[in-house]
Amino acid sequence: MEWEQLDLNPRIIAAVKKANFRSAKEILCVSGPDLQRLTRLSKTDVQRLHCSVAAVVRESKPSQLIRGECPVLEAGHRLSCACPVLDGLMRGGLPMRGITELAGESAAGKTQFCLQLCLSVQYPQEHGGLNSGAVYICTEDSFPIKRLRQLITQQPQLRPDLPPALIRSRRFSDNIYIEHAADLEALQACVSQRVPVLLKRGLVRLLVVDSVAALFRSEFQADEAVQRSRHLLAFSNILHRLSHEYGAPVVCVNQVTDVVDGPNPGRCDYGLVGSKVLPALGIAWANQVMVRLMLRRLPGQVQSDSRSSATRKLEVVFAPHLPRASCLCGVWEEGVRGIPDDHSDLQPQGSS
Amino acid sequence: MHRTVPSLPLAPSVKVKLINAGFQVASDLTDMRPLQLCKEAGISQEEAVEVLQMLRDDGQPHQQRAATESLTALDLLHQEQALGSIVTFCSALDNALGGGVPVGKTTEICGAPGVGKTQLCMQLAVDVQIPVCFGGLGGKALYIDTEGSFLVQRVVDMADAAVQHCTLLAEDTEQRQALEELTVEKILSNLFLVRCHDYVELLAEVYLLPDFISEHPEVRLVVIDSIAFPFRHDFEDLSQRTRLLNGLAQQLIQLATQHSLAVVLTNQMTTRVSNGQSKLVPALGESWGHAATQRLILHWEGLRRLASLYKSPSQMEATIQYQITVQGFRDAPEEPRPTSSSSAVSSPSENHSKRPRMEDLS
Numbered sequence: 181m182e183w184e185q186l187d188l189n190p191r192i193i194a195a196v197k198k199a200n201f202r203s204a205k206e207i208l209c210v211s212g213p214d215l216q217r218l219t220r221l222s223k224t225d226v227q228r229l230h231c232s233v234a235a236v237v238r239e240s241k242p243s244q245l246i247r248g249e250c251p252v253l254e255a256g257h258r259l260s261c262a263c264p265v266l267d268g269l270m271r272g273g274l275p276m277r278g279i280t281e282l283a284g285e286s287a288a289g290k291t292q293f294c295l296q297l298c299l300s301v302q303y304p305q306e307h308g309g310l311n312s313g314a315v316y317i318c319t320e321d322s323f324p325i326k327r328l329r330q331l332i333t334q335q336p337q338l339r340p341d342l343p344p345a346l347i348r349s350r351r352f353s354d355n356i357y358i359e360h361a362a363d364l365e366a367l368q369a370c371v372s373q374r375v376p377v378l379l380k381r382g383l384v385r386l387l388v389v390d391s392v393a394a395l396f397r398s399e400f401q402a403d404e405a406v407q408r409s410r411h412l413l414a415f416s417n418i419l420h421r422l423s424h425e426y427g428a429p430v431v432c433v434n435q436v437t438d439v440v441d442g443p444n445p446g447r448c449d450y451g452l453v454g455s456k457v458l459p460a461l462g463i464a465w466a467n468q469v470m471v472r473l474m475l476r477r478l479p480g481q482v483q484s485d486s487r488s489s490a491t492r493k494l495e496v497v498f499a500p501h502l503p504r505a506s507c508l509c510g511v512w513e514e515g516v517r518g519i520p521d522d523h524s525d526l527q528p529q530g531s532s
Numbered sequence: 533m534h535r536t537v538p539s540l541p542l543a544p545s546v547k548v549k550l551i552n553a554g555f556q557v558a559s560d561l562t563d564m565r566p567l568q569l570c571k572e573a574g575i576s577q578e579e580a581v582e583v584l585q586m587l588r589d590d591g592q593p594h595q596q597r598a599a600t601e602s603l604t605a606l607d608l609l610h611q612e613q614a615l616g617s618i619v620t621f622c623s624a625l626d627n628a629l630g631g632g633v634p635v636g637k638t639t640e641i642c643g644a645p646g647v648g649k650t651q652l653c654m655q656l657a658v659d660v661q662i663p664v665c666f667g668g669l670g671g672k673a674l675y676i677d678t679e680g681s682f683l684v685q686r687v688v689d690m691a692d693a694a695v696q697h698c699t700l701l702a703e704d705t706e707q708r709q710a711l712e713e714l715t716v717e718k719i720l721s722n723l724f725l726v727r728c729h730d731y732v733e734l735l736a737e738v739y740l741l742p743d744f745i746s747e748h749p750e751v752r753l754v755v756i757d758s759i760a761f762p763f764r765h766d767f768e769d770l771s772q773r774t775r776l777l778n779g780l781a782q783q784l785i786q787l788a789t790q791h792s793l794a795v796v797l798t799n800q801m802t803t804r805v806s807n808g809q810s811k812l813v814p815a816l817g818e819s820w821g822h823a824a825t826q827r828l829i830l831h832w833e834g835l836r837r838l839a840s841l842y843k844s845p846s847q848m849e850a851t852i853q854y855q856i857t858v859q860g861f862r863d864a865p866e867e868p869r870p871t872s873s874s875s876a877v878s879s880p881s882e883n884h885s886k887r888p889r890m891e892d893l894s
Contacts, residue, residue, distance in 0.1 A: 191554055208735045209772070211779050220572075222560035231743065234736035271685065278680050413765035424680055424729060443834065446803060446810035448644040453834045463812070466645040467761075467800045470681050498646025501686040503858065 186232045195219040196229065207233045259386065259429050260308025261293075262300040262338055265518025269494065269507045273308060274429045278470030279419055281392075283434040283459035288475040289492050289511045290433045294388045295328055296515045297431060298356050299335060301386040307342055310428075312385035313355030315375055319367065319394045323358045334514035357384060364395050364411060371418050379426040387422065391433035393460045409464040416468035432469070435460045450497050451504070459497075472497040482510040482519050494518070537561075542583060549573045550583070561587055612636065615792055616669055618660045618753060620652065621697075622863045624852035628841050632659075634826070635669070635752060635794045638785050642799040642814040643830030647837060648856050649798045650681050652830075653755045655861040656796060658690045660753040661722050663710035666698050671752030671793075672722040674744070676737060678761045682725060691719040693859030724751070731762040735776065738783050745791045754787070758798035760815045774819050781823035797824060836864070 181203045183193045199219045201207055207229065210218070215226045258273035267273050274280050274297070282290050298316060303309030316323060332352045336344055357378060361367040371387075378384045392415075400408040423430045436457035443449065448463055450472070459465075459472065466472070478491040489510030496502045509518040535558040537550050553573040555561055561569070561583065570580040603611075617632035626632045633639050633656055643649045657675055662668025675682060695714055702708050728734040734756075745751055759780070767773045788795045802815040814821065814829070821827070827843035840851040853864035 189554070204736075205732045208732055208739070209776060211775070222554050222556070224556050224560060225554055230739045234739035237733060237736035238740060275683060410765075417765050420680070421729065424727075446812060448801065448812060449832065450644065450646050451832050451835055451837070463644060463801060463803060467764075469645065470679070472646065500650050500681045501683040503856070 186229075186236065188228060188232055189225075192219075192221060192225050192229055195221050195225075204233045204237050208237065257305065258308070259297065259310060260300050260303075262296050262308075262515065263509075263517045265507055265520050266494065266509065266516070267308070269496065269502075269505060269518065270499075271502060274431070275471065275501070276427045276429060277424050279416065279423065279430045279432055279468060280471040280473065281432050281434050281459065281469045282473045282475060283436055283497075284475035285436055285457060285477065288477050289509075289516060290475055291324060291390055292327075292511050293475065293516050294390055294431055294433060295324070295331055296338075297386060298328075298388065299331060299352055302350055302352060302355050303339075303342065303346070307346070310385040313357065313378075313383050314386035314388060315357045315359065315378055315384045316388045316390065317359045317361055317367070317370060318390055319361050320391055322360065328353065328356070330513065331515055338514040338517070355383070361395070364399055367395055368415065368418075371415070371422070376422060379422060379428060385426065385428045387419070387428055387430045389419075389430070389432045391435060392465075393433075393435035396461060397435070405462075412461065412465055413468070416465070420468070434465075436474075452497065471499040471502070478508075482508060484510060484512060484517065484519075487512060492516075540583075541586065543579075546573075546575055546579050546583065549575050558587060618656050618669060618794055619662070619667070620655060620861055621659060621694075621859075622852075622854045622861055624863055625839055625854060625861075628839075628847065628850040628852050629826075629828075629844075630847045633794050633796060636788055636792050637825040638781070638788055638795040638797060638823070639826045639828065640797045640799055640814075640824035641828045641830065642801060642842075644801045644812065644832065647830045647832060648854070648861065649830060650679075650757055651686075651856050652861050653757045653796060653798060654682070654687050655690055656753060656794075657723055657755055658687065658694050658719055658860070660794075661714075661719050662694065662698065663707075663714060665706045665710050666701060669752050670750075672724065672748065672750045673753040673755065674724045674726065674741075674748075674751050676726045676728060676734070676754070676756045678728045678734060678756070679758055680727070681757065684720070687720065687723070688716060689858055690860040691716045694719070697859075722750075724748075728762065731776070734759075734762050735780070738780055741783075741787055742791075745787065745793070749791075751791075752793045753796065754784075754793060755796045756784075756798065758800060760798070760800040764800070764815060770817070774817060777816060777820055777823065781820075785825070 183196055186193065196207070196219060207215070212223065212226050212230070215221070215229070216223060219226070221229070258267075258270070258275060260273040261267050261270060282293060284290050294316070298314040300308065301310050301312060301314050304311045331338075335347050335352075339347065359370050359374065361370050375384075375387060396408055396412055419430050419432075422428065437460045439449070439456055439458055443453070447458075448466070449455070449458055450466070452458060452474075459474065474495045474497050476493045476495070478493055480491045481488040482491050489512055492509050492511065493506050494509050495506035496504060498504075507518045508521055509516055537547060537555050537558065540547065540558060542550075550561070550573050555573070564572070564584065566577055566580040566584060569575070569583065570577050573580070575583075615635040617629070617634045619626055619632040620629075641649050641652060653675070657673040660669050660671050660673050662670070664670045695716060698707075698711055698714060702711050726737060728737055741754070763773055763777065784795045784797070787793070799820075800815045801812045803810050804813045812831070814827075821843075824843075825845060826841070826847075829840045829842045831838055831840070836853050837855060838851050838853050841847055841849055855862055855864045
């Protein structure tokens with residue numbers, strides 16, 4: 181840290197250098213009286229030092245002290261889910277910054293939903309996309325490339341609202357970067373080194389981790405909860421930083437755990453009463469997530485144009501801007517589509 | 533003692549040496565010993581002793597003055613009542629808190645993810661702006677967001693509902709006049725938003741707060757959502773974390789009392805295992821429990837959202853139910869049957885709380 185750039189009496193700067201302070205962080209982490217003792221400066225000098233160092237710290241990261249309109253927040257812009265019913269549930273789509281989690285049992289349709297988002301992000305902003313590509317990190321199975329190809333060919337059916345020329349002009353597969361991470365180290369290396377490069381170059385603006393639970397649940401024993409928490413927090417910290425710096429939505433797929441006992445005061449169930457499964461990774465992960473969605477498979481079928489699909493329910497568990505609501509959806513050849521049905525959440529909680 | 537060094541009755545040469553050594557205010561000199569002072573300032577030992585003696589004598593009339601300026605408890609009570617509080621629009625919670633979130637104190641809101649902490653903070657940021665003639669404080673708010681969960685869309689919903697609520701209440705001309713100025717755009721523009729991405733930025737922001745508040749004296753609410761988030765990872769040395777948090781807490785309480793504003797902090801929950809049983813407790817450790825004046829814990833009980841006033845110097849412990857609607861933080865709907873702990877069974881009357889929201893949206 182260049183102390184000369186501070187607007188302070190040279191005497192104070194000399195004292196700071198003599199006391200061997202090297203960075204703004206060190207100054208801010210030491211209290212007033214301690215700083216007085218270490219630099220032998222007076223109380224007012226130390227106050228002035230703290231204020232000017234603080235001003236520099238808030239200057240180098242854009243100080244978003246904004247009145248009213250928040251231009252950096254792209255107020256209202258969301259990443260569309262490529263289906264008007266799902267967009268209605270999410271009030272537009274996924275927010276630009278923050279982690280969106282999609283939890284569900286196996287074969288619920290989480291990967292389908294993520295693939296759909298990878299295509300949706302490539303459309304221009306006026307059509308709900310971000311005009312950029314996506315990074316898809318697989319930790320469980322290999323990437324479903326055949327399904328992606330099928331979805332690409334079926335895009336005109338999924339998005340009848342878009343001009344066909346626009347769809348034809350997109351080179352979808354060129355803009356999806358696929359990574360496979362077999363263990364935690366590879367995952368950390370991927371998100372801390374390779375993904376930032378893609379984000380910085382503007383090549384991608386969506387990050388999908390499918391799934392986050394797989395590696396964290398397999399590499400830690402039951403009694404290593406503290407280490408698991410630490411790694412989980414470090415990982416989510418990187419995701420947060422990337423998401424906020426580049427304005428890129430992050431989607432994390434999560435598994436679920438069974439609920440064997442009844443309501444337990446030591447475990448938070450987020451108001452999901454009567455549910456037999458809860459999102460995995462506990463409250464440590466839940467604290468990092470901004471929007472939590474759950475995808476469940478229900479008995480029965482839904483129809484669309486005389487084709488049928490197993491019923492799924494997409495539920496908003498919590499989000500700062502969404503109420504607790506859900507909608508039915510199905511998975512078809514062209515992707516995941518919601519069913520515009522007003523009676524979607526009249527079913528009692530116990531049905532899932 | 534706030535006397536500046538140039539104003540002290542000392543020889544000019546001594547004063548010049550003191551000022552060059554960096555002593556600006558009399559209080560800088562009081563903790564010095566003669567030997568220290570003469571080394572620092574370059575004055576002779578007798579001069580140093582003289583300076584300190586003069587200060588000590590000077591101090592005494594100050595002390596006498598301080599004695600007559602001291603407040604009685606009755607004065608303090610009047611002052612506190614004059615400060616007011618910020619309503620939450622949930623009357624049960626307002627009653628439990630004794631009128632609302634108190635000004636001049638720090639309040640901590642703890643809760644699991646999704647239970648409504650950010651919603652309550654956003655609601656308070658809107659409610660502090662309600663004009664004085666409607667019973668509010670007519671002030672501005674500073675929102676420090678460390679998690680990135682502040683979404684303008686939601687604040688617009690709440691601001692809209694607050695304006696409509698006031699429109700229904702407006703009776704006399706003064707209120708109608710105030711109502712003309714109360715628009716959603718005005719409410720948004722009176723809300724200062726700051727994003728902090730790690731704990732160093734948060735510390736820096738809190739150091740800059742006194743200057744900010746002096747420049748904007750209409751700010752009556754400072755929200756930090758959440759204070760736990762930046763402090764819960766990459767801290768190898770937990771004792772340093774405790775020290776930093778204590779320092780922060782002290783700065784915030786000083787800010788709250790000196791500038792008469794309400795400080796609201798949000799905390800997360802963590803699991804603690806004791807005797808083989810696990811339970812949810814507020815994060816950031818035991819010593820953080822002493823930091824805030826009041827502590828509110830939001831939790832789920834089945835489908836119901838409850839708020840418990842866990843720690844308060846003036847109010848009784850209470851647990852009330854609330855709900856989150858499109859309009860924001862509100863009272864829970866009336867229940868026909870007495871509240872009991874076996875609320876795991878969902879009945880049509882409890883789903884009632886969900887229905888108005890869906891209808892509002894459709």
